[in-house]
Amino acid sequence: MSRTDDKKKKSKKWEAYEAKGGELKRTKKSCPKCGGGVFLAQHKNRVSCGKCGYSEKLS
Numbered sequence: 835m836s837r838t839d840d841k842k843k844k845s846k847k848w849e850a851y852e853a854k855g856g857e858l859k860r861t862k863k864s865c866p867k868c869g870g871g872v873f874l875a876q877h878k879n880r881v882s883c884g885k886c887g888y889s890e891k892l893s
């Protein structure tokens with residue numbers, strides 16, 4: 835038993851999260867007003883920013 839085992843479990847969680855984020859990245863656009871770190875929420879035919887309220891129609 836070692837403390838490194840605990841750390842490994844935590845990093846595995848991160849991997850799963852990052853993989854999920856990678857999938858979403860394909861469709862998610864970043865907000866032109868807030869910058870690259872803020873992603874637009876995907877709706878049926880538009881995307882919107884939860885931070886500044888910017889929205890964009892998808893064609």
Ligand SMILES: [Zn+2]
Pocket residue numbers: 865866867868869872883884885886887888
């Ligand atoms: Zn924004």
